[in-house]
Amino acid sequence: MKPNAVELRAVSRRYGTGDGGVPALDHVSLAFPTGTFTAVMGPSGSGKSTLLQCAAGLDRPTSGSVTVGGTELTRLSETKLTRLRRERIGFVFQAFNLLPSLTAEQNVALPLRLAGRRVPRARIREVLQQVGLGDRAKHRPTELSGGQQQRVALARALVTRPEVLFGDEPTGALDSRTGREVLALLRGMVDDDGRTIIMVTHDPVAASYADRVVFLVDGRVGGELTGASADVIATRLTDLTGLTGLTGLEAVPC
Numbered sequence: 001m002k003p004n005a006v007e008l009r010a011v012s013r014r015y016g017t018g019d020g021g022v023p024a025l026d027h028v029s030l031a032f033p034t035g036t037f038t039a040v041m042g043p044s045g046s047g048k049s050t051l052l053q054c055a056a057g058l059d060r061p062t063s064g065s066v067t068v069g070g071t072e073l074t075r076l077s078e079t080k081l082t083r084l085r086r087e088r089i090g091f092v093f094q095a096f097n098l099l100p101s102l103t104a105e106q107n108v109a110l111p112l113r114l115a116g117r118r119v120p121r122a123r124i125r126e127v128l129q130q131v132g133l134g135d136r137a138k139h140r141p142t143e144l145s146g147g148q149q150q151r152v153a154l155a156r157a158l159v160t161r162p163e164v165l166f167g168d169e170p171t172g173a174l175d176s177r178t179g180r181e182v183l184a185l186l187r188g189m190v191d192d193d194g195r196t197i198i199m200v201t202h203d204p205v206a207a208s209y210a211d212r213v214v215f216l217v218d219g220r221v222g223g224e225l226t227g228a229s230a231d232v233i234a235t236r237l238t239d240l241t242g243l244t245g246l247t248g249l250e251a252v253p254c
């Protein structure tokens with residue numbers, strides 16, 4: 001059995017207190033084995049982003065436990081949590097968040113600089129090549145297409161060799177062809193390099209690149225699919241979106 005790269009145990013996250021409080025996550029337990037690609041889907045407001053933020057140590061659960069590579073995040077000080085995020089976790093978002101005044105290679109080097117680490121030129125070239133941008137190292141973001149910018153963001157996320165890569169709608173701002181190229185790259189990182197990827201998406205096609213799709217409904221796990229096609233995923237999502245709660249759902253405990 002593969003060890004779990006990330007594990008959530010009975011994670012709850014409430015925003016606000018008292019009657020006005022919102023339970024964004026409600027006792028969510030999920031395991032993400034090393035070397036797997038998981039998509040997280042669900043209706044708007046179901047808790048997907050909150051789940052990703054808690055799992056990646058960007059937000060703290062109200063209760064429950066989160067471990068990354070066996071390290072319990074909820075007990076870490078802010079300083080240690082920041083260090084763990086910098087050294088062991090990679091992020092790609094819908095917005096590429098590249099610094100416009102820096103070249104592709106300077107953007108990629110940024111996480112190493114921020115961590116006060118040496119910036120080996122060969123490593124920067126290697127990750128840029130990995131995402132197919134070996135010949136664009138000196139280009140600035142405005143000189144690159146959307147897909148190329150997202151690939152720079154991917155290279156930046158990978159430069160520290162993170163244990164887990166989290167994506168929040170990483171293809172949301174791309175046209176479908178470019179989005180598929182980026183998804184194929186993510187798939188390759190799992191298949192060829194044994195990386196672990198957890199990605200929130202609204203797009204069934206994007207989710208079909210994952211090994212497993214976890215569905216959230218009203219802050220709870222409302223089922224999952226393994227190795228499903230985009231059509232099957234879309235149908236399940238439509239069924240879930242039509243529901244107001246878990247009643248009638250084929251809930252799969254994790």
Ligand SMILES: Nc1ncnc2c1ncn2[C@@H]1O[C@H](COP(=O)(O)OP(=O)(O)OP(=O)(O)O)[C@@H](O)[C@H]1O
Pocket residue numbers: 015016022023024042043044045046047048049050051
């Ligand atoms: N900072 C916040 N303060 C108060 N409530 C919040 C906050 N962030 C999220 N929520 C609430 O928590 C619930 C889950 O939000 P979350 O953003 O995780 O959902 P989501 O599934 O990612 O939604 P979407 O698909 O629309 O992005 C929602 O009801 C939302 O309104």
